[in-house]
Amino acid sequence: MAKHSKEVQTLQHLVLFSLLLAIVVIGLGAYTRLTHAGLGCPDWPTCYGLIDVPQTSEQIATAKQAFPQSPVEPSKAWNEMIHRYFAGSLGLLIAAIVLFSIKLRFSKNTKINYPILLPLFILLVVVFQAALGMWTVTLKLMPIVVMAHLLGGFTTLCLLFLLYLRIKAKGVHAKGANLVDSQLKKYRRYALLGISILTVQIALGGWTSSNYAAMSCVELPICQGDWLANLTFEQSFDLIPPSKESYEFGHLAHNERVTIHVSHRLGAIITSTFLAWLAIMVFIKARNYSIKTAAMTLLVLLIIQISLGVSNVWFSLPLKVAVAHNIVAACLMLSLIALTYKLKNNSKEAL
Known part of the structure; x- marks a missing residue:
């Protein structure tokens, strides 16, 4: 039971941390949009073919040759990539939440039905959100895609919060409380x-x-x-x-x-x-x-x-x-x- 209780606490902490990270991602997304950095990197998920931003003269020259219509602006590119790093980290955390939820749901030591469909749905939303992030770049900030990307971020946040409320209630056996x-x-x-x-x-x-x-x-x-x-x-x-x-x-x-x-x-x-x-x-x-x-x-x-x-x-x-x-x-x-x-x-x- 002690091990099971520790796993429940781990799940709660993961969801809470993911919830806070989702708020940060929303803030970074707004900052990226408001600083006109949505096209700071003309490709996705890399930035001019790199996992970071072109910095050396050789990297910048290569980037200009590969993307002649998109001159390198390091400040905008970093804004975009930092947002991607945080969003990617959130996706990995949500995947971990799904694994923990499955483990808890089918554990022989628990008598409580912990949420499982909701975490899986959140993961699907995040996958679609990643696709929206890609389309934001490839479709050059088409308004409907940008708005959908914003709503996807809010949806992810709200679903994580709902999951947190449900896990917290289950954890304290608050049925009907x-x-x-x-x-x-x-x-x-x-x-x-x-x-x-x-x-x-x-x-x-x-x-x-x-x-x-x-x-x-x-x-x-x-x-x-x-x-x-x-x-x-x-x-x-x-x-x-x-x-x-x-x-x-x-x-x-x-x-x-x-x-x-x-x-x-x-x-x-x-x-x-x-x-x-x-x-x-x-x-x-x-x-x-x-x-x-x-x-x-x-x-x-x-x-x-x-x-x-x-x-x-x-x-x-x-x-x-x-x-x-x-x-x-x-x-x-x-x-x-x-x-x-x-x-x-x-x-x-x-x-």
């Missing part, structure tokens, strides 16, 4: 709706970023000038764009970028209003301290995220603020998942 008052159960449905709304808003943020529309509106609360006359939805959300040699720095006209930006802002208003209402109502009605804390955490992160969004416009998209906007969005989603998890009856078997 999170039963909540019947009057709060209806708010679980609202929390699930909130996850859907926040997912759409994150996708809008990814579409805004991948189409370089973040600074298409430079005034608050909505946009400068006659912004209503600039709105055009005809091509602003076309998922398959016209063929281009590269989509770096965007391919849409100003009016289309304004439309995307305004849509993201309106989505932010809807999302913020709904999540604020949910957090406040749950906090007022809950008698459980843990649920109250989760609701308050959600509200605090929401306020921080709104402040960062406003700062992005007010201060013309500072790099640190823009990266923080991505990371806090991830934390906001995790806090909403945590609240949803606490609001549900925890008596079902893990997948």
